[in-house]
Amino acid sequence: MEVHRCRFVDYIPSAINALAFAPNTTRPVMACGRANGDIEVWNPKNDWTLEKIIPGGKNTSVETLAWAHQTTLTEEDDFWDSEKEKQVAIKKLVKASPRLFSAGLNAVVTEWDLATLKPKRSVDSHGGAVWCMATNHANTILAVGCEDGCVRLFDIADGELTFIRSFDKQKTRILSLAWSEDDITMVTGSANSSIYKWDVELGRVVSRMTVDRVSGEDTLVWSVKILAGGNIVSGDSLGHVKFWDGTTSTMIQSFNSHGADVLCLAVGRDGNTVFSSGVDRKCNQYRLVDQPAPKKSGKNGKNGTINGKTEMITKWIVAGSRRFHSHDVRALALDESRNVDALVSGGVDVSMVVCPAAQFPDINQRRIPHVPQRPVVSISKSKRLMLCRQTHGVKVWRLGKSASPTQSFSEFEIGAHMDLIEPQQAILEMNFKDDHNLTASALSEDGHWIAVADIEEVKLFRVDENPSQPGQFVVKKQKSFPGVRGTGAHSLTFTPDSTRLVVASTDSHVVIMDIAQWEAGNFDILRRFGHHRGAGGKEDESMDVDGDEDVVGGKGQIETIISMTVSADGQWLATGDLKNRIFVFNLDTLQHHATLPTFDAPLTALHFHPYSPTLAVPTASNVFYLFNVETRRLTDWSREYSSDKHFPTKFLGLKDKIQGIAFNPARKNTLLVWGANYICNVDLDQGVGDRNAILNVGKRKRVDRAQDQIRKQQQERRMKKYAALGIAPMPELETGNAVVVLQGKKGRKVLTTTTKALQQEEKEEEHNFQLLHKFQPLMFVDFVGDNSLVVVELPFIKILSSLPPSYYRASYGT
Known part of the structure; x- marks a missing residue:
């Protein structure tokens, strides 16, 4: 097969500036804001699936993100005619989709429509660039920290986005802010070496905390959080992580655990865990633990004991450290819920890294591919x-x-130029x-x-x-x-x-x-x-799969269309959206033809076979389905094998989702399934083979060679054993049956043996899914002709060459 390896494509992803999880009152979802203004919406389900990309624009770098999901009513109890009416209103709030807000250096606070991916509402910050933003715990007020040194509050209750009022103005910009659990106080980090504690109702400073300074220069407090118990944690430009008493505003502990600016913090729900990261790329975990109290001094001191028992105090310690990134880490997001359990980080090196938060730093991380x-x-x-x-x-x-070529492709060595x-x-x-x-x-x-x-x-x-x-x-x-x-x-x-x-x-x-x-x-x-808006899709037009009919649609069910494909003969059009609805249209008659059933996992692409009306539907669970749109049924192969109970376990276990399917015109019954780091060849004339088989072609060859060597060694040992027993080598031993005569003290003994017993060959397993990891991260794979494949790669070294130098701190002897 001829392969065009294209690495000349000028595509450089944008840096990650902000990460934010939606509140736990709604479904798990995370927003990722990039330097070019794009906002990606990720679903942690199915090993992190990208749902949609909200496009940015010129001069719209996303510096901060905030989710809101209101679950409490703002009206008084006497507003409702009955308790039932009140409960219906509460259920409506809970079922509503979360709201997403973004802001940046363009001084605009924007709420996004997550269906159309357009701005829903926009308001001016009235204070220049917005550096930080957060909603209160009731999800009714949005606070933004501005360039002019002022915190401004916006009303977001009941779908609103209107300005309320401003706090007292400071002489420096507000870089970070956080709400207390009761929403009565707020803490802000500034660019003048100060942390301010505010009374939200009065809009005035209650107390001030000062961080260290060097050579009289101001220290930037890049991040500040309030823990569950009311204490405060801050990260600054000197690389210090400091813990403060939330009541007395005095410093409890300080850690000089970073070599450069601490740009981001993430705190656990119980207030006993904190993560920090920044310019030095190190991600640290701090835990609150019980430790023996220090020994008391003096003649009558009992060395930290009370009534013979050791006195214990709680202290913060550095519990672990990892480096996941090659450049500055600008954002951290933490979700400790059982369904997610993820610490997500991102920064200048454009990649998003996910690792289990509960087992940090012992468990290896997962790097989301940097390709689109x-x-x-x-x-x-x-x-x-x-x-x-x-x-x-x-x-x-x-x-x-x-x-x-002067010879057939089968005669070329793999990888030959x-x-x-x-x-x-x-x-x-x-x-x-x-x-x-x-x-x-x-x-x-x-x-x-x-x-x-x-x-x-x-x-x-x-x-x-x-x-x-x-x-x-x-x-x-x-x-x-x-x-x-x-x-x-x-x-x-x-x-x-x-x-x-x-x-x-x-x-x-x-x-x-x-x-x-x-x-x-x-x-x-x-x-x-208008089928993706809930209009259309009659019951008699649904596709029959195994005798079941399932029509998805309804008034107001508008969702973003994420995939679309046209058949090679131009007759069929298939479209799919984020509700997993797939519709097939006949372009000859311009009529809706069929509605496919929904799947448990989100679809990732749609592709038609070039020589038949067969639609391939890969999903995020790495199971793909094949439908004949003319007969409105699954193909025979897909009916038998398209299930996570039949597909090879190694293929289902691939972390990278299927991003596309390609069909070779020269081999009509095969297809290539590809993801960011693999290409898999599937022969539709065969079954799936052994579920536990080794799919990696290179690894399988190495295992086969090792097994052949073991069999040869076993055969040599058997021959030596027979020779020691007096069995003479015979030509028949290599071809079939042989008669062996043993002469011993007890007389003659006649034995019959076969070469099949001596050379037991393992039955060759059936292999179908052939995996290749030969290529760099893939952006695109498709055929342009018979046995002519186009592979577009985006090596990470190409991205690194376009990035600024990373933090480096010389150590002794280097």
């Missing part, structure tokens, strides 16, 4: 073109060509001046159309080669292209004949647009489907 969880690459197979989407632009390459007669070439780059980051892009099969979208609009461009200058391209924006009523898109794709554009809009409509009449400036909307 949903592909940003699209290709034109016939023209051998590849497009990659950047934050504010797209770039197109023409793939290279290799010399014609083929001579290039044409190297890859960057032929087009487009950058946009829009304020919003791009959310979707697509390249048509004929290579003449490029579509891009953000959350506001969809743009269409015609690409033609300049006849007077071969190799030069002319790009024309189709100004008459109307888009989709002023809305943007979450996903785009062209039909294989390049005459239609399919748009998954931000309002969850699936729109079919005709672009065949582009020369006349006509771009008609052929059909608009």
Whole structure:
């Protein structure tokens, strides 16, 4: 097989600035804010699944995030006519989705619509850049710390986002803040070496705590938290982690456990555990433990004993330390609930690291792959073109060509390099001046159309080669292209004949647009489907799977469309959303055709087989399903094997989710399943094989060689044993039965033996799922022709080369 290993794609992920878990009163979910303004929403279920990406924009770096989930009523008891009506209102609050807020250096506090991924409400901070933000424990008030040294409160109760009032102004910016458990007091960390304790009702400083200073320079208090018992913990720019008495505002303990700035803290729910990290990349854990009291001095002292018993005191200790990152750690998030139990960290090195909080630092961490969880690459197979989407632009390459092989691919050694007669070439780059980051892009099969979208609009461009200058391209924006009523898109794709554009809009409509009449400036909307908004999906249109019908839909069930694909013949369109609803549409008749059943695990992609109406649906549990959309049934192979009870355990245990499926046109009954760090070949003409088999091809070969060596050694030992017993070597021993005559003191003894007993060969196990870990983290995998595979890689060393130098502290002798 010919493999195009593409490492020339210019894609660099953005640094992580903020992490925040939603309150425990709602489902487990975590937000990750990046330096380019994007906010990723992750679900810890199924080993951390990315649900959606809220696009940022220019000058919208996310510095802080906050979730809110109100569960208490703000109205008085006499407001409700009956207790039943009150309980119904409380249940409605509990069932409501959590609200997500973000802020940054653009001085705007934004609430996001988690269905359309658009801003829902925005208010000015009235104080410049926002450095920190937190909701009170009742989730009714949002506090923000501003550049002008003022803390401002916003009312977020009952879906509001309105300014309430400001605290007394300080002469320095507010870098961190935290609410007390009773929401009566607040603590803020400032850039003037001070920690202030505030009375929330009065908006005035109650007490002040001062951290260490060096050479008269101000120390920055980057992070501050209030523990469950009321005590305070702070992290500053000198690398100190300090614990303070919340009542007397005096320092209890101080740790100089970091070599540079402590940028973030995370505290446990019981107040007995604290995590810290920062510029030196070290993640420390502090625990509150009981220790013997120090010995008393004096002649009458009893060395720390009372009535013969050792006196005990509670103290903080450094319980463990790990380094997970290569550069500064800017954010920590902790969720100790039983379903999650995770300490999450992120920073400049763009990767998110998850480790079990309860077993820190003994258990190894898991690094979430730095490649995009949903592909940003699209290709034109016939023209051998590849497009990659950047934050504010797209770039197109023409793939290279290799010399014609002088022998079949089966005769080549694995990993052999083929001579290039044409190297890859960057032929087009487009950058946009829009304020919003791009959310979707697509390249048509004929290579003449490029579509891009953000959350506001969809743009269409015609690409033609300049006849007077071969190799030069002319790009024309189709100004008459109307888009989709002023809305943007979450996903785009062209039909294989390049005459239609399919748009998954931000309002969850699936729109079919005709672009065949582009020369006349006509771009008609052929059909608009609203099934992902809960509209449509009749019961008689559902797909029958094992005799069961399941229709998901209902009024108001609007959800983000995350995946979309068109069949190779252009007849079928399949779309999927975050509610796990998958709809199939007939593009010939422009009608809804079928509704697939929902799965226990979220879907991660959708792909059609190039030669049959078979839809492949991989899920986050690493089980994939194959549906025949014409017969509206699972394929025979999928009916028998598509289950976590049948798939190989090694494959199900892969931490990286399936990100895509590719079909080789030369082998119609095989498919490639790929994730960030693996490619797996599956033969649909075979079963899944031994569930406990070794799937890694290289490891399996090493194990087979070792087993062969063991068998040879065992055979040699048996032959030596027979020789010692007087059994002469016979040619028949190697071919079949042999008669052995033993002459001993008790007379003659005749034995019959077989070579099968002497050379017991283990039955060769059936292997189907063939795993390869040969490639660097994968961004995209697909075939452009028979036995011609395109693999887009993003080595971590490429990202490191683009990052600033990490913290280094010379030690003696180095």
